[in-house]
Amino acid sequence: MKRRTWTRAVIQVCVALFFLFCVILPILRMLARITPEGFRTMVSSPQFLPAVRHSVTTGLTATVLTLVLAFAAAWCLERVPIRGKAVFSTLFVLPMLIPSISHAFGLVTLFGANGFLTNLLGLRGSIYGFWGIVAGSVMYSFPVAFLMFAGILQYEDGTQYQAATVLGIPKLRQFTGITLPYMKKTLLSAFFAVFTMIVTDYGVPLTVGGKVRTLSTLMYTEAAAKTNYDGGSVIGAFLLLPAIVAFVIDLLNPERGQGAYVSDPVSPSGGAFAKVAAYAYSVCVGLAVLLPVGAFGLIMFERKYPVDPSFTMEHIRTSLNRGAGTYLLHSLLYALLAGVFGTLLAFVCAYLTARAKGAFSKGIHLISITSMSIPGLVLGLSYVIFFHSSPIYGTVLLIALANSMHFFASPYLMMYQTLGKVNPDLEDVGLTLGVGRLHVVKDVILPKVRFTMLEMFTYFFVNSMMTISAVSFLAPPSPKPVALMLSQFSDQLLTEQAAFVSLLILGVNLALKVVGNLLRRRARA
Amino acid sequence: MDVQLNDKLVIESISKGYKGNPAVLKDISFTVRDGEFLSLLGPSGCGKTTLLRILIGLLPADSGKISKDGRDITALPPDKRGMGIVFQNYALFENMTVRQNVEYALKLHKLPKAEVRERSEHMLEAVGLADQSRKYPRALSGGQQQRVAIARTLALNPDVVLFDEPMSALDVATRLSMRTELKQLQAKFGTTMLYVTHDQEEAFALSDRIMILDRGEISQLDTPERIASEPANEYVRSFVLDNLQAKVDSLARFIRRGGGAS
Ligand SMILES: Nc1ncnc2c1ncn2[C@@H]1O[C@H](COP(=O)(O)OP(=O)(O)OP(=O)(O)O)[C@@H](O)[C@H]1O
Ligand SMILES: [Mg+2]
Numbered sequence: 150m151k152r153r154t155w156t157r158a159v160i161q162v163c164v165a166l167f168f169l170f171c172v173i174l175p176i177l178r179m180l181a182r183i184t185p186e187g188f189r190t191m192v193s194s195p196q197f198l199p200a201v202r203h204s205v206t207t208g209l210t211a212t213v214l215t216l217v218l219a220f221a222a223a224w225c226l227e228r229v230p231i232r233g234k235a236v237f238s239t240l241f242v243l244p245m246l247i248p249s250i251s252h253a254f255g256l257v258t259l260f261g262a263n264g265f266l267t268n269l270l271g272l273r274g275s276i277y278g279f280w281g282i283v284a285g286s287v288m289y290s291f292p293v294a295f296l297m298f299a300g301i302l303q304y305e306d307g308t309q310y311q312a313a314t315v316l317g318i319p320k321l322r323q324f325t326g327i328t329l330p331y332m333k334k335t336l337l338s339a340f341f342a343v344f345t346m347i348v349t350d351y352g353v354p355l356t357v358g359g360k361v362r363t364l365s366t367l368m369y370t371e372a373a374a375k376t377n378y379d380g381g382s383v384i385g386a387f388l389l390l391p392a393i394v395a396f397v398i399d400l401l402n403p404e405r406g407q408g409a410y411v412s413d414p415v416s417p418s419g420g421a422f423a424k425v426a427a428y429a430y431s432v433c434v435g436l437a438v439l440l441p442v443g444a445f446g447l448i449m450f451e452r453k454y455p456v457d458p459s460f461t462m463e464h465i466r467t468s469l470n471r472g473a474g475t476y477l478l479h480s481l482l483y484a485l486l487a488g489v490f491g492t493l494l495a496f497v498c499a500y501l502t503a504r505a506k507g508a509f510s511k512g513i514h515l516i517s518i519t520s521m522s523i524p525g526l527v528l529g530l531s532y533v534i535f536f537h538s539s540p541i542y543g544t545v546l547l548i549a550l551a552n553s554m555h556f557f558a559s560p561y562l563m564m565y566q567t568l569g570k571v572n573p574d575l576e577d578v579g580l581t582l583g584v585g586r587l588h589v590v591k592d593v594i595l596p597k598v599r600f601t602m603l604e605m606f607t608y609f610f611v612n613s614m615m616t617i618s619a620v621s622f623l624a625p626p627s628p629k630p631v632a633l634m635l636s637q638f639s640d641q642l643l644t645e646q647a648a649f650v651s652l653l654i655l656g657v658n659l660a661l662k663v664v665g666n667l668l669r670r671r672a673r674a
Numbered sequence: 675m676d677v678q679l680n681d682k683l684v685i686e687s688i689s690k691g692y693k694g695n696p697a698v699l700k701d702i703s704f705t706v707r708d709g710e711f712l713s714l715l716g717p718s719g720c721g722k723t724t725l726l727r728i729l730i731g732l733l734p735a736d737s738g739k740i741s742k743d744g745r746d747i748t749a750l751p752p753d754k755r756g757m758g759i760v761f762q763n764y765a766l767f768e769n770m771t772v773r774q775n776v777e778y779a780l781k782l783h784k785l786p787k788a789e790v791r792e793r794s795e796h797m798l799e800a801v802g803l804a805d806q807s808r809k810y811p812r813a814l815s816g817g818q819q820q821r822v823a824i825a826r827t828l829a830l831n832p833d834v835v836l837f838d839e840p841m842s843a844l845d846v847a848t849r850l851s852m853r854t855e856l857k858q859l860q861a862k863f864g865t866t867m868l869y870v871t872h873d874q875e876e877a878f879a880l881s882d883r884i885m886i887l888d889r890g891e892i893s894q895l896d897t898p899e900r901i902a903s904e905p906a907n908e909y910v911r912s913f914v915l916d917n918l919q920a921k922v923d924s925l926a927r928f929i930r931r932g933g934g935a936s
Contacts, residue, residue, distance in 0.1 A: 574765040577732050582779035583753030592778070596769040630894060 157501075161509045164498060171554055176389075176523065182382040182534065191383040194405075196367055201387070204363040207279060208348040211286035216336070218287065219294035222434050225427035227302040230417040231647070232428070234346050238299070240435045242292040243442075245651025247657040248615040250352025250635045251289040251651035256281060256642055257357060262454055265444050277359030285353035288437070290343045297342070301335040307415035318322035320531060340396035349388050349524035352617055356639040364388060367527050369636075373621040378534060385527040392522030410620045442608055445648035464645040468634070475652060476631035481657070483630055484613035486549035487556070491609040492602055498589070499564035504576065514565075521558030525618025528555050533622045541625035551623060552613040561607035567601040568594070600669055607665050611658045681744075682708040682866045683729070683836060688738030690724055698724050700890040706834070706868060711860060713877035713888045714870045715914065716887035722870045725887070729868070730759050736740035742834070759836040762843065764819050766826075773798065775808040777923050781888070797825040811892070818850040819914060834866045842872065847929060852878055855895050875922065878902075886910055911930040 158623070188235050191197055222241055226234050244252065259266045260276040268623040276284070305328070313323045329336075351365035358366060364384055372381025419427070448454045452461045495517075501507065534550050541547045571594060579589035624633060631650060638647040679860035683706040690699040698721045707714050714722050727733035729740060729750040740748045747755050767775050776794040785793075795935045811819055820840060827835055841849045857880065860867055871877050877884050878898045885895040886906075894906035905911040 178734060424680070572763060572765050574761045574763060575767070577727075577752075578759075578761065578765040580732060581730055581752040581759050582826070584779050584782055588782060593767045 157505055157507060161501060161507055161513075164494075164501065164513055165509050168513065170521070171550060175531035176527070177524065178386055178535045179382050179531035184198065184377055184379070187379040188383050191380045194363060194380075200362050200364045200367045202284075203279075203354075203358075204348050204365065207282040207286065207354070207361070207363060208344050209281075211283040211290070211347050212340060212344045214283065215287045215290045215294050215347075216339060218434070219291050220341075221430060222291075222295050222299050223298035223302055225431050226418050227299055229419045229423050229427040231424055231431065233431075235432045237435060240438050241295050243288050243438050245292040246287075246611060246615075246662070247442075247651050247655045248352060248617060248632050249285070249289040249350045249618060250356055250639060251354040251445075251631075251647070251654070252441065252635040253281070253285040253356035254635070254644055254651060255288070256285050256635070258444040259440060261545070261644070265447075265454075266458075268455055271569050275359070277357055278361050281357030281359065282361060282363070285357055286347040286350070288441075288542060289350075289353070289436075290346050293346065294339045294343050297335055298332075299338045301332055303414065305331055305415050307413045310415055314431065315490060330542045330580065334601075337398065338395075341391065345391045345395060345522060345524070348391060348524060349618070350623075351526065352636065352639070352647055355636065365524075365526060369528075369621060372530055373526070378530065381530050382534075385524075385530050387528055388524045389400060392519075396519055396522055400456040418620065442652070445652050449652065451645075451648040465649050467586070468646045468649050471634070471646075472629075473631060473634060473646075473653070476629050476634060476674060477653060477657075480614050480627075480630040480632065481655075482545060483548050484550060484571065485611040486545065486608045487552035487613045488610040489616075491553035491557060491560065492605045494553060495561040495605055496564055499561055499568055500594075501566050503568040504571075505586075517561045517565075518558055520554060520585065523555070525555050525616060526621070529619030529622030540554065545628060548620055548623050548627045548630070551619045552616065553609065555616065555619055556609050556612045560608050562599055563605055563608075564598065567598050571597055600672070603665055603668065607661055610661055612621070614654050614658055627651050680708045682706050682710070682742065684744075685739040686739045686741075688728060688735045688740070690721070690733070690735050691729060695832065698890050699728075699735075702887060702890070702892060704892060704895055706866060707882075709860075709864050709866055710882045711857070711869065711880055712869045712923075713881040714868065714883045714887060715872075715877045715884055718872070719888045722887060723838055726759065726838050726868070729790060730757050730836055731755055732759075752808060755831050757834040757836065758821045758830060758832035759779075759838065760820075760827055760840050764811075766822055766889070767821055768811050769879040771808050771810055772803055772814070775779045775811070775822055776829050779826070780829060793829050794825075796814065797829045799861065800828070801825045801855070815848075816844050817852055820844065820852060821855075824856075828859070828863060828865070832865065834868065836903050837867065837869045837881045839870050839872060841876065846925075849876070856880070882911070888913075900907060 225231060226238055226241075231237075256276055258264055260272065261267065262275075262445055264272075264276070266272060275281075309327055311324060313327065318326070319365050328361055349365055350365070351363075351369040354361065354363045354366045355369060362370075364387060368381055368384040368388065371377045372384065449464050450462070451458045452462055453464065476585075498513055498517055502510045502517070528551060532547065536542045536547055541550070576586050576589050579586065579593075615632055616630075617636055620627075620630055620633055621636060624630060632654060638644070638650070683697050685705070688699055689697070691697050702725065705716070706864075714725065716722055724733065726772070728735045731747075731750060731754075739746060739749070742755065742757075754811075757916075767778060770778060773794055776797055777790050780790045780793060792828045795804065798807050801824055803818060803821050803825065806818060808812065811822060815823065823840075824835075841852060844852065853876065854868075869880065870879075881898055883895060883897050884901055886893040886901070888909055894901055894910050901910065901914065905915060
């Protein structure tokens with residue numbers, strides 16, 4: 150018994166030290182760089198206040214639009230009996246597999262000066278600027294909100310609607326009186342998740358922002374490109390704000406039992422009109438998802454759309470000459486490392502907090518979910534500052550570590566929830582049978598949660614393939630990941646090559662998802 | 675306290691509190707005799723599970739001493755006490771077949787292969803699951819899962835087995851047959867059994883003696899006959915006997931309706 154408590158204490162201390170050195174201290178170190186002068190200089194610079202204003206206005210507009218569109222989409226699939234639900238729900242999350250910046254390139258290909266739709270529909274006006282940022286942001290944050298809404302709508306209890314219908318309460322009143330209150334917490338979480346995501350992303354505003362510069366583009370150009378770390382730290386502190394607000398609100402509204410067993414879920418209903426409308430809407434959203442991908446597939450093989458549409462492999466060849474192949478290998482390595490290490494770490498943490506509660510459990514849980522709200526740019530900058538003179542600086546490990554931390558929270562929560570549902574007495578039964586905890590974990594618990602492990606791995610992998618935020622501070626000197634080529638193409642307006650690289654990333658991510666689904670299906674059969 | 679020849683477990687002055695719940699068990703002392711079937715009866719939250727977990731060593735007591743066969747086992751880890759436990763939810767290893775469930779611990783203890791197989795077959799035979807050994811727990815009924823848990827525990831040859839409300843997830847008919855089987859197993863292996871239950875009628879049907887626990891204290895520890903004829907206090911009378919009467923009535927109704935053939 151003594152020895153067992155010892156092992157656990159050692160593991161807990163290791164995890165605590167890890168968080169200390171890989172999250173807390175780097176962030177504090179970055180914040181400590183802020184001096185009163187540095188702060189004043191940055192805040193009084195001519196770009197700063199407009200950047201704050203643009204971040205807030207584009208962020209709010211895009212967030213509201215995303216929530217409305219995603220809610221409508223989730224409603225169409227969950228509450229209206231339409232055909233092709235599986236196809237639509239797959240399509241709707243597809244944008245999660247390409248980098249945010251690719252969505253901006255998608256907009257340029259469709260609506261740019263020589264875009265497909267610009268020419269086809271004879272559009273005038275420019276995509277660059279406020280609405281470009283909003284449109285691009287909506288495109289990549291849509292799936293996140295959609296998944297949250299679809300999830301919560303599935304778990305709503307249907308009996309209250311039956312009762313309301315019997316009482317003759319009109320549908321609209323049912324919506325405002327039952328549905329909205331039920332979804333309040335999710336709406337709030339979705340709002341903050343989407344807003345934070347949009348405001349901290351620099352890929353979209355960098356590519357289609359035109360003259361409209363946001364805090365994140367400022368941070369990228371000032372701190373990452375020009376290595377002004379003092380100024381960057383000030384902006385970083387501002388970018389942490391929405392996360393802190395979200396975190397406090399989350400603390401004040403503790404999670405109520407979600408995903409509880411529902412005896413009678415709401416069954417989809419609606420007349421012919423509702424079906425047609427839902428179907429039309431879903432098709433529109435599906436097209437909006439597929440159009441940029443299709444356009445990418447075309448322009449990467451055309452010499453110069455629309456001037457010279459002849460077939461060429463030149464864009465692909467140039468990308469490869471610029472190192473796309475090597476960088477892809479780097480990315481795969483990062484994704485694999487972060488996938489393996491992140492999944493293991495998230496499992497250990499979730500196990501400690503969900504099943505082996507001890508001295509540090511609450512703290513580890515809190516840090517784990519807080520890490521979700523640290524923007525990638527901030528994490529990257531704090532890593533440069535903190536690890537600059539450490540031996541892992543400039544190596545593969547630093548980026549793998551940054552990715553593991555950056556994408557830690559969601560996989561951790563997946564495992565935390567899964568482990569909470571596993572029979573609580575398994576380890577105790579093991580102990581009484583003379584089977585140690587480690588054996589029970591290895592032989593009983595891990596096999597049981599293997600698909601959650603797979604899902605966690607996929608999450609780390611896919612996001613490591615796409616991320617351009619933290620890595621923009623770390624590579625170089627660390628080997629460059631392929632997604633970072635996109636930021637470079639953005640400066641040089643190399644849309645065709647960006648299309649190729651985006652599809653490359655999409656292809657890898659899609660392949661992993663398909664393999665994962667096949668594995669799962671085979672195990673079920 | 676002098677140790678009698680047939681005392682299996684001697685529990686002396688066990689106390690236990692949790693944070694925010696300082697006196698769950700208050701200075702509990704009692705003796706379990708060798709080969710006896712002792713039921714622990716008490717309302718929800720009175721400390722039954724806590725007591726079992728202390729006895730098997732999953733939970734340290736705040737104070738007190740536990741001896742088995744005259745030997746102090748208070749500080750021994752759970753697997754060194756020669757005791758086994760069956761949980762209410764069985765806690766089976768779902769990714770293993772019935773046989774693997776029984777053999778898993780034996781294998782880890784590095785027993786010779788032939789002996790592992792022999793023991794598991796013997797155990798599965800004893801609980802009537804010999805023909806189900808290749809199935810996974812999810813393919814079994816509640817009663818069958820229960821038997822797997824019992825076989826898994828008995829396979830390690832414990833001389834004391836603790837049961838924490840093992841029947842509460844089963845339907846009435848299965849309970850009745852499981853009871854008989856449990857008594858048969860006890861007779862066969864000579865195991866001392868400590869049986870926690872909510873169910874007064876079950877306690878009276880199965881037990882050599884019954885211990886009634888109320889808010890962390892022993893109200894009475896005696897044979898079913900003596901508890902029925904001489905309840906130690908008003909609490910025992912009202913909690914045990916009144917409920918028992920209700921049970922007997924409902925059981926009578928149940929049997930009249932045709933005894934769970936549905
Ligand atoms: N880990 C714990 N921390 C704090 N209090 C606990 C803990 N475990 C049990 N308790 C409290 O101790 C008391 C006794 O709990 P115990 O589980 O032993 O009761 P029980 O008799 O087994 O009840 P039941 O019949 O419902 O299973 C209860 O009030 C319970 O709330
Ligand atoms: Mg209990």
